[in-house]
Amino acid sequence: MPKRFSPQEYAQGVLSGNRIMLSRAITLVESTLPSDRELAHQVMEQVLPHAGKSVRIGITGVPGVGKSTFIEAFGNYLLAQHGKRLAVLAVDPTSQRTGGSILGDKTRMETLSTQPNAYIRPSAAGKTLGGVARSTRESILLCEAAGFDVIFVETVGVGQSETAVHEMVDFFLLLMLAGAGDELQGIKKGIMEMADAIAITKADGQNLHQATSAQAEYQSALHLFPLGPSGWSPKVTLCSAYERTGLSTVWGAIEEYVALTRQNGYFYRRRQEQNLHWLKQTIRQSLEEMFYQSPVVKDQWPALSQEVIAGRKSPFAAASELLARASGQGLF
Ligand SMILES: Nc1nc2c(ncn2[C@@H]2O[C@H](COP(=O)(O)OP(=O)(O)OP(=O)(O)O)[C@@H](O)[C@H]2O)c(=O)[nH]1
Ligand SMILES: [Mg+2]
Structure with missing residues (x-):
């Protein structure tokens, strides 16, 4: 230890x-x-009391979309052009299988990882999404207290991790590839709906033409979504990490978003709602853990769950029976 x-x-x-x-x-x-x-x-x-003074940016996109390369280019741009101090965190519950993590490949963030004003921390491994989400949220606050004023939280474009990251950031950036097809990119409507901006990556060389038409397509797709309570209409931009183009447009959109939502009060309201969300989430998780860890549940679970699986007992009746027994033991 x-x-x-x-x-x-x-x-x-x-x-x-x-x-x-x-x-x-x-x-x-x-x-x-x-x-x-x-x-x-x-x-x-x-x-x-010393946390909270940063812009928290969630970054997502399917494997291979160019997240690591983008973070390296965008991060260096923010350090050099805007004098920012940047922390990069990750939420990757899938990494428990390999023991690695999405930020494990520091090779694509070679120059960023050596910058004194950048701090890169791989996702915690070997835990549940709930566990990783909680520790990442606390890590955001720690990085803010340490003086970092831009925080990236990277996640992969699959599963529930997007929703968790969306609940801990101010701005949600979705990276997409042109011409890969929505299905191929595993992008569900729900994820597009969460995005405050979509950046079409690898808009360079032969990809540029396709990227430009994808930009128009996504922009009109986003217009179909109703305007959210932030009052912000999501932007679609082009960027190339290789050519370092479009980075100022992405940052411009983030700054514009922050200015608008600070002005209309949404920025702080959202953070308050997120605090409440994590409070409830933590209580829900703790109750569930307490429940399953309690001796009476451990003892009766195997038989009772078998009864339910076999259809001899209703899941609802079994649940209230078990809850009543657990609370009878003073669990709640
Ligand atoms: N043409 C072009 N290729 C790029 C660009 N950015 C990244 N790539 C290439 O795309 C591939 C994937 O890039 P990564 O940055 O590793 O993508 P990722 O989203 O981090 O991938 P995972 O970590 O596997 O989720 C690499 O071969 C990069 O060299 C770009 O701006 N232009
Ligand atoms: Mg990567």
Whole structure:
């Protein structure tokens, strides 16, 4: 087990911008050990007043769309042209299979990973989406407290991880390839609906023509969605990480979004709603864990679930029976 520090040591380390202490604090919030959770809560309590001052950007897209290459180019652009301090986090629950992670391939972020004003942290491995989402959300706050003012949260374009990331960022950027077909890209309508901007990647060389027509198509597709409560109409832009084009347009859209939503109050309202979401989400998860961990449920689950599977007992009756027994044991 890695060395543990006092809550003050973690908090002071993070607040002074010490990267090693930031990494240690993130390792701490990733831990599921009860004693670590308690320590993490104390650390979070101390850093929370210093968090929140960043723009949180979710970045998604199917494997191979060019996320890593884009983050490398866009990140370097933000450091060089806008003097930003950038943290890159990831939500990739699939990485538990390989033990790797989507940010594991630092080869595509070679120059960014050596920049003093950039901090890259791979997704926690070996955990459930719920676990990874919780620790990433806490990591965002830690990075903000450490002085990073732009936070990227990368995720892959499959499964539930998009929804989780959407609930922890201010702006959601969807990367898409021209001409790959929506099915091929695994992009569901729901994901397009979440996007505040779509950037069509690899708009260079022979792809450029196709990318330009895809831009028009996606823009008119997005117009079919009703305007959301943010008052923002999503933009579709072109970019090439190779040629470093379109990066200022993407940043321009993000700045415009932030200005609009700060002005109309949506920016803060959304963050408040997200806080409430994570509160409820955490309670739901904890209740479920407590339920399944309780001796009475562990004891009766095998037989009762078999009854339900075989159709001899209704799932609803079985659920209330088990809930009643568990609460009878003082679980709730
Ligand atoms: N032509 C062109 N190719 C690009 C561009 N950006 C990335 N690529 C290529 O596309 C391939 C995939 O890029 P990655 O950045 O690894 O894509 P990714 O979305 O991170 O992929 P996963 O990590 O597997 O999810 C690589 O071979 C890149 O060299 C670009 O701007 N133009
Ligand atoms: Mg990648």
